[in-house]
Amino acid sequence: MKRAVNVDSIIEITKWAVNEYNKGGHCLKFEKVLKYEIIAINGLVYQIDLEASNGGLVGKYYAQVYDYLGKRTLQEFKPLLQANSLLEVDASIGILKPVLGVDAHVAIPN
Incomplete structure (x- = not known):
């Protein structure tokens, strides 16, 4: 109600x-x-x-x-998880890749 x-x-x-x-x-x-x-x-x-x-x-x-x-x-x-995050995970190569022009080169351990 x-x-x-x-x-x-x-x-x-x-x-x-x-x-x-x-x-x-x-x-x-x-x-x-x-x-x-x-x-x-x-x-x-x-x-x-x-x-x-x-x-x-x-x-x-x-x-x-x-x-x-x-x-x-x-x-x-x-x-809350945000769809428009500045970084997204590229699972195919296991790194964070930039979205909206943000420079990020952080490896994600397996």
Whole structure:
């Protein structure tokens, strides 16, 4: 069941998730919410795709927050795999090859 929710509350929960993640020694800065879903399971589970920056580089991340009676828990926070990565693996020769003009010559061990 989809719940109607205030967008400001989603942004606040997402900022909270980034701050919780940063307590582990990370330095991300919240940029924007890309999409979200709320699931009601003995409380609320927020599944959020977001953008955050780190030193000027913007990345996409997934956060899952569980909220039960106002007590939040960050259940998961991880980078999303991006199709438009600056490097891609060329499996035929086992090296990273540049995409978008980035110079990279790093061998991948077998």
